[in-house]
Amino acid sequence: MKQKILVALLVACAVSAQAQLKIGDKMPATDVKLTGEGGKQMTLAELAKGKRGTLVIITCNNCPYAVAWERRIVNIGNDWVQKEKNLAVVAVNPNDPKISPSDSLDKIVARAKKEFYKFPYVADTTQQLAKAFGATKTPECFLFDSKGVLVYHGAVDDNHKDAGKAKNKYLADALNAMRHSKPITAAKTQAMGCSIKWR
Amino acid sequence: MKWALILACLWAGCARETASVPVLPVTAAQLLEAVRAPGAKAVLVNVYATWCGPCREEFPDLVKLEREYRVKGLRVLFVSVDDEENMSAVKQFLAAQGVTYASYRKAQQDMEFINGLDSRWNGTLPATWIYDGAGRSRDFWIGAADYKMFEQKLKPLLEEKP
Numbered sequence: 353m354k355q356k357i358l359v360a361l362l363v364a365c366a367v368s369a370q371a372q373l374k375i376g377d378k379m380p381a382t383d384v385k386l387t388g389e390g391g392k393q394m395t396l397a398e399l400a401k402g403k404r405g406t407l408v409i410i411t412c413n414n415c416p417y418a419v420a421w422e423r424r425i426v427n428i429g430n431d432w433v434q435k436e437k438n439l440a441v442v443a444v445n446p447n448d449p450k451i452s453p454s455d456s457l458d459k460i461v462a463r464a465k466k467e468f469y470k471f472p473y474v475a476d477t478t479q480q481l482a483k484a485f486g487a488t489k490t491p492e493c494f495l496f497d498s499k500g501v502l503v504y505h506g507a508v509d510d511n512h513k514d515a516g517k518a519k520n521k522y523l524a525d526a527l528n529a530m531r532h533s534k535p536i537t538a539a540k541t542q543a544m545g546c547s548i549k550w551r
Numbered sequence: 552m553k554w555a556l557i558l559a560c561l562w563a564g565c566a567r568e569t570a571s572v573p574v575l576p577v578t579a580a581q582l583l584e585a586v587r588a589p590g591a592k593a594v595l596v597n598v599y600a601t602w603c604g605p606c607r608e609e610f611p612d613l614v615k616l617e618r619e620y621r622v623k624g625l626r627v628l629f630v631s632v633d634d635e636e637n638m639s640a641v642k643q644f645l646a647a648q649g650v651t652y653a654s655y656r657k658a659q660q661d662m663e664f665i666n667g668l669d670s671r672w673n674g675t676l677p678a679t680w681i682y683d684g685a686g687r688s689r690d691f692w693i694g695a696a697d698y699k700m701f702e703q704k705l706k707p708l709l710e711e712k713p
Contacts (some may be wrong), residue, residue: 372673416602488693489675510660513634542665544632544674547605547694 372486372505375539379406379500381484386444386474389461394472396442396481404438404498405530407523412447413463414454414489415546420512421491422467428508428524430470436531439489441471446482447490448551455549468516482548489545493523495530506541572645574638576658577630579667585628585655587686592624593708594682596702598657598668600632602642604697606677612698614648616705623709624684629654632664632676683708 373380382397400406407537409425411418429441443464447455457475463472476482485494495504504526510517529536577585586594597613599606617627629650631641638656645654657664665674671691672678681690681704690704 416600488673492673507661510662512661541662542672542674543661544600544665544676546603547675547677 356412361428371495372404372488375460375502375505377502379496379502381481384476384478384481386442386472386481386482387457387474387477389464391457394474399440399442399472400496400500402438404436405527406440407432407502407527408443408481408485408494408496409441409443410446410485410487410490410492410494410548411443412445412452412455412546412549413459414452415490416542417512417545418491420489421508423516425491425493426467428527430468432527433471436527439527443469443471444476444481445473445490445541446476446479446487448479449547450551451549470509472490479548479550487548489547491545495523495526497530504539506537506538507543510541510543512543557710562685564678572642572651573653574641574645575653577655578659579664582628582630582655582668583686588626588683590624591626592627592684592711592713593620593689593705594628594684594686595705596628596630596680596682598630598632598676598678600676601637602633605675609677609695609697610648612701614650615699616698620702620705620709625705625709631656662667681705681708683711685713 379396379400382400384394385396387394396406396408411425425443429443432439433441445455445460448523449456449473451500452510460473460475491508493504493506493508494502497503504523506522509515510520511518518539522538526536527537582596586596595613597627599610601607613627617625631654633641633656635656641656656666659667661674665672669688669691671681672693675693677695679691679696683689689708
């Protein structure tokens with residue numbers, strides 16, 4: 353019986369993996385509480401209020417892909433938070449710290465300080481945001497326009513190993529296109545990533 | 552001196568074993584060709600990375616499954632997405648897991664490989680597919696599974712009459 357339940361749960365996980373946000377979908381989970389430094393809670397609705405767009409990056413501290421892209425994520429986030437002050441940027445770590453201890457709130461806060469994040473890097477302690485987004489891996493980028501509509505979903509670029517060798521800077525291109533109200537050429541992109549550590 | 556000799560022999564053994572495990576570069580199209588190659592009643596494709604915890608967790612069950620069901624018509628195709636410069640680590644991993652037959656490594660840009668293999672997949676690791684003997688996809692999931700689940704999903708295919 354136990355085995356059957358386990359198999360059913362695993363199958364359910366596989367099914368839920370396919371229920372991802374689609375381009376054109378509205379930003380979900382805007383009221384989910386995300387936890388930052390000192391236990392401070394915030395929601396996407398609060399972060400996005402009055403902004404002309406919201407970039408949500410589902411990421412973590414230990415996945416080699418997330419680590420490889422981290423500097424580029426921080427650079428893009430910092431750049432856009434400063435350059436385009438109307439853009440909200442938030443990095444969200446959904447991993448269960450019981451499975452992945454390096455993704456505890458303390459480690460998230462320490463990481464944001466060490467790597468000079470100028471935007472919130474928060475814990476999705478309930479995993480509700482990641483589930484509502486249909487996120488399955490880290491890193492995964494979701495860009496919403498001023499109306500809260502998903503306009504880009506996917507990777508930072510096409511070369512996790514070497515930023516200098518990336519031929520397609522998907523996220524930066526999407527941000528620039530959105531800024532100039534132009535269509536985003538590659539609105540949905542794919543790259544390898546580590547499975548989210550579900551509780 | 553005696554220990555030095557034993558260690559040298561062990562190292563030589565490991566090196567030989569490591570060298571004997573072929574890991575072939577593969578594109579999505581080539582992988583699907585290997586899936587469709589005749590002779591199997593069911594084909595399981597597992598995409599993994601050696602540094603990926605859930606991949607490592609399920610790997611021994613996959614190796615055991617292959618050993619036990621090979622004679623009944625199961626073909627298991629392992630595909631590493633480790634970077635090319637890490638192939639020695641991949642070979643060591645495979646040897647340690649007891650994989651002595653040919654397996655694969657991704658030899659394509661992520662997006663080409665992901666989209667070429669299955670539009671339902673978004674690159675999350677590990678990822679597993681089950682195909683029937685005619686090469687039709689019968690199941691797909693992301694995340695780790697265990698022996699019971701693999702067996703439950705494969706048995707009906709392996710028991711199907713031609």
